[in-house]
Amino acid sequence: MDMASSTLATAEVSSAKIVVRDLTVRYGSTLALDRVALDVGDRQVTALIGPSGCGKSTFLRCLNRMNDHIRNIRIDGSVSLDGVSIYDAAVDPVELRRRVGMVFQKSNPFPKSIFDNVAFGPRVHGLRDRVELREIVERSLRQAALWDEVKDRLDRSALDLSGGQQQRLCIARALAVEPDVLLMDEPASALDPIATAKIEELIHELKTQYTIVIVTHNMQQAARVSDTTAYFYLGRLVEVGPTEQIFTNPSRPETEDYVTGRFG
């Protein structure tokens, strides 16, 4: 824990689910994130915005340690989830990822049946009971608002679904392991407006149960779905605040330039 260098006193008392302090990430000699400090509120939607290459995806992937597999990466600073530092040697990244789920930019269903996609996580974690698996699959698909569309063809290949359905299937698959936190990396960027609206609606419903961090290029989307918005630029966190404030009355001129479309 790196509390000494933490200057934000709010961290201790707020209902933050995730507390990030001094997070610095380097790919070789390239600085990708520079001393980022951010609190992610419990059961809130936090949107990360900023131009391409600003470090928001790198930041997101630090929260479930998906960056661990990258060569030549160096991660400094602290990230804690419910007060426990996730980069601690005692923390197993595999265990961490059961609590911090992730949905990717490009929907990536396994080339398996719809049922097997959703049941993958629970099975990997040792669940064998058919009845229980069925319950989890149904519950997850309902949560992802996909059940009614697929309930009659659970044994069909997930690759036969439309793009929007595939992305909701990926959300259901992530929910099936019952995480606390859901990370979403531009989950709707490859989808048409109707499918996007469905995903956004879903985010609204999910935030009653899950803490959600979403990376998006679409500022209207950030404005629509999030409670808190963080603006990243060139690896630094420029400004973070309540979404309404960021979009109507940002305190930094760079943020204003970006959210009003004058830049980026």
Next chain:
Amino acid sequence: MFAATVAATATVLGILLFLLGYLVWQGASALSLDFFTHLPTPVGEAGGGMANALVGSAKLLLVAAVVGVPVGFLGGVYLAEYDGGRVAFAVRYAADVLNGIPSIVIGITVYGLLVVPFGHFSTLAGGIALGLLMIPVALRTTEEFLRLVPDTLRDASLALGAPQWVTVVRVVIPAGMRGILTGLLLSLARVAGETAPLLFTALSNRYWSPGWLQPTASLPVMIFTYAIAPYDDWHRQAWAAALVLLAIVLGANVVARLALGGRSTAQT
């Protein structure tokens, strides 16, 4: 330029078609049910077949697969999934060098290690020689097909809390399985026609080869033996054997291509 490329393409096709046509013309007359079901007849007696060579080749390929598939497959998985560094470079380079080693060199090595000490030629020694030959091809094709599996699938599995080995076994390998099986089939087809390493490992046999520790006939060696013999009837049988061997190899190729074709349409 265009004309030259067309000419080259036509030449390649022409050679294949000529080869096929010539083999059919020469060998078809000796092809009969007897060829597949009878043993070779004594010298001077017409008729007979190569049933023992067909079974012998099948046994040799079985041993080759038992030796070559696990090593090639698991090595390929290691290269694709576990190591991108110096070890992988060394293994890949070694596999490429191994692939370039003349098959007769593999044969004489196995002869020295497995034939001389035991005092006799055997199916086992021949199969092991073929297995060693197929390892580099099996290894590299396994690696290539695993690399074709998109990283997004690995990410999806890891993000669900699956350890890496579970990700490899339950997501990556199943996703690349069709391609891998195809590659393994092609590597078997490649060694099916190898003759040189069999000459002094499996040798040949005019009769059924009992078990795995006796010399056995095989199609390529029979072709060699029959083709250089001074009997017209043997020559015709050699052509027939060549035709059968080519049909087996081509058949394996066609099956492999069809399987791969199905795979690419399923992925889009």
